Amino acid sequence: MTDVNDVNDLNDGVRDRYDLAVIGAGPAGFAAAVTAADAGLAVVILDAGRAAGGQFYRQPAAALRAARPDRLHHGWRAYTAWTGRLAAHVAAGTINHLTDHHVWTVERLDADAADGRGLAGAGSATAETAASPGTLFAVHAVIGAGGATGRAVQASAVLLATGAYERQLPFPGWTLPGVVTAGGAQAQLKDSLVVPGRRVVVAGTGPLLLSVAASLALAGAKVPAVVEAADPLRYARHAKALALNPGKLIEGAGYAATLVRHGIPVRPRHVVVAAHGERRVEAVSIARTDRAGRPVPGRERMITCDALAVGYGLDAQLEIALELGCGTRREPDGGWVLTVDAQQRTGVPGVWAAGETTGVGGAQLALIEGELAAHSIAATLPAGGFAVRAAGASRPGRAMSQTAQPSAGDGGETGSADRVGPVAAAGRSVGSAARPGRKVAKLVRRRARLRAFADVLQQVHTLPERWSDNLRADTAVCRCEEVPYAAVRDAVTDLGATDSRSVKLLTRAGMGWCQGRMCGTAVQCLVGELTGGEAKAAPAARPLACPVPLGVLAEGAFAPAAPASGTSPAPAAAAPPHAERPADPPD
């Protein structure tokens, strides 16, 4: 057994220190890595997958030798263009792509970590003066899912591009084998060329459902119905944002055409109220909902199937970000994402974020955000990156203006043109670098347009308001610890739980293997309902972003000041030489 096809050799050129560590090799991550490397930074990507792409551009295993993987993908040309550039950087040694690396935490190492000062917030000191030691992070990973080896790399800056997983709501029968997440069905199809059943009902809410149903149908599965909780009439309220994104509409129309071609009915304003079966799902009951989102009595009907692919939107993976202290906000659909400014900076010096972590909006938006983040990082890091600066060299021009980072307190010169979304905490400037290049300005406009479109999707595809009406006392809310709805209810009404955490302490809901990733949304909603909306909502902290074998954790425990396994600390004055970089950015 191996976890990957191409396990990295432990001495595969991993250097002691990088300018930028990118966590996640989905669209945001690879776009950022390539852009930053183009600008001359030494970049490392750590990703759990075995090839760049993330979940959206998940690729068939190489050994399956798929001649036409594009048939399972939208936006294939963008993917091949970016990954071609990525491959060139990897070959040149300017990007180290560490596959099958599961990052469990990112640790701040710089002396300023404790009092919150650092690179981006270093007062009036410009980046060029390099008087401040800047930020420094150690990224800790386990190699292989359940692997027995760990690795840590150090970097001056971190880009969080950790993506999202699918949001779920419990209903009777949802633990039956054959009930899978819509995204999971898609992932296993793209990756390993299998479908979860012969007759697969697709249900939940959100644009992913159409894409999944189309893929399953193309791959030979019968899809008896797409059961969509939302009311499509709600799109009519957002005509402008839709009209500004013809590409997104064409993408949706493509899926719809596939559904029509395969005779797949879409049932809007319907929800799955139960899955039935003994050892696996054999049928599902769906029901029409009324205006309040409540299933209409007597309007249920049964659909036979051998699989159900279900999902209610996406939840961003925020574990690493929350431990670093990044700020969060809630999206229109209730999900938590990171607060970033127009340059994709989080409130934590040295930490940028892009893609679904900063707002669920799809691959195109993630690519743009990744690119913008990289431009900001390149403009922020000491000229030429850490190592070149240490060696006293200066850098030739790069893609973006070398104007110093706006410092804290100059929020007055915020440019409104590139201002998107919520503003970073702490009132830092949200302007981009003072003279963004034309390219950046264009990216900023496209980001705003796609973000507006994503907001529309979220406002249309909210959770069905009365989903909990379907729960029975014995319906498992938490799959891992098998906590029934009645236990969650009693914890709130009888034992004094007033938030998700105290429900967890009193019921174990969210305490199991998945750490509440599957039940977190449901528990938070239930606590809100049961306390009359007074529940204090907050994103769940998970200090370990993934399981870490104790033997891996124990490595180097008592070594004096050892930062990590396999690497040695690189004092600023004696940085290792970097590999050569392109003298000029390709674009």
Next chain:
Amino acid sequence: MTGTPRDLVAARPGPEFTVRVDGRPVPALPGQTLAAVLWAAGITAWRTSRVTGEPRGAFCGIGACFDCLITVNGVRDQRACLVRPEPGDEVRTRD
């Protein structure tokens, strides 16, 4: 109109091999995840839940939910949706 996922992407996988699941031979293609191998063999449940003893299999399919835990070559609690079996692997569904 109905094909297979392999037809769709014009895959020409390497030679099929066998993994043993509770002693029973199950065909696998190189590169596939164990969850995919099991799904392809019509197996959707391979774990028994700890409290109520219900059958469980893959749910999230991307390594987040840990419902698909399985023992491979004696190593417990592997995520079937992530591990990729090799010829001769011994898989146990009840541990």
Next chain:
Amino acid sequence: MVGAACAYYAARAGLAVTVVDRGPVAGGTTGAGEGNLLVSDKEPGPELDLALRSAQLWEELAAEELPGGGTLGQVAEYEAKGGLVVAADPARLAALTAFAAGQTAAGVTARPVDGDGLRALEPHLARDQAGGVYYPQDAQVQPALAAAHLLRQARLAGAALRLGENVVGIDTDKEGRVAGVRTDRGRIAAPAVINAAGTWGGELAALAGVFLPVMPRRGFVLVTAPLPPLVRHKVYAADYVADVASDSADLQTSAVVEGTPSGPVLIGASRERVGYDRTLSVPVLRRLAAQAVALFPRLAEVPAMRAYRGFRPYMPDHLPAIGEDPRRPGLFHACGHEGAGIGLAPATGFFIAQQLVGEKPDFDLAPFRPDRFEADAAAGGGVPYGGSETGPDISPEIGPESRLDGGADR
């Protein structure tokens, strides 16, 4: 937990009780601990006497029948599993054995165990340990459930529970006696106020104008994936006792390993005084993991699934503050139990209730006098509030810090 116990015994004594907490039940250190009910880690003295008395009360509480069926012990996962303290080498074993002899003289049941005995008690323990001492009185409870059910029993006895409500002031009368509390929702008149704010007890005392040096002592706990039974008792290294007793602000770690009824193994214990810094400390986690693997080598393959952190209410002499404050009549303190609050809660609540109804407690509470640090305050020494020991999380509220994550996992 301490507040729940105070409410329980006071309500049972017939008093009208209102419990106010800015967070949920068990939202503070109670929800971030392992639920130790230990006598083994305490040297002879007032704290050990309190622990022995509390162990008896825990046994009684565990046997209490609940109206919904079952006992308090069953729902709160009370386990009289016993503790096993392990010494790695003969020198440590000699020190441990001498320590245990002193405890035995103070009323503790302690049984020396040789190498073979260790293996009989814990088959998966590392082979190279010199020996240890077994303490059958050590027990375990799931602290959040224990606190919630004890509070539920208090409510059945007439207590009122007000959650999500901040105490922002203490009212006093003309003579300086306590007259009640002010909260963000109004006033609650009461001739007696109990400060059971745990790690935040110093802030509540300050609201009443008295000095009480409670400081946070941070701890991390690692939680493994659910396992088949591997660790039977509460097992810890002999070094733990020295760490608990240490006055240093620096990091100390010593392995404390135990299985839980739900399957995961809990791994503690670290102690460091860093204010309310919540940053995940990778070096601390590494040390905890290494020490646990040294005790139980099979744990090396086992994944840590999560970690949580909390802040023990530390006082400079490691003793809690229990009883009425002579500087502010009507104010009773029941806080500062450091890492022993779950174990010491019943005795604390029991004696506070005795004081409240005017009985003389049948226990010498003098070592726990809340005004014993008055000299430090007067000298300007002692422990500052809002100084380096306290982080930005401090606010003039009582009750648990509700931003804690994780929690007891059993």
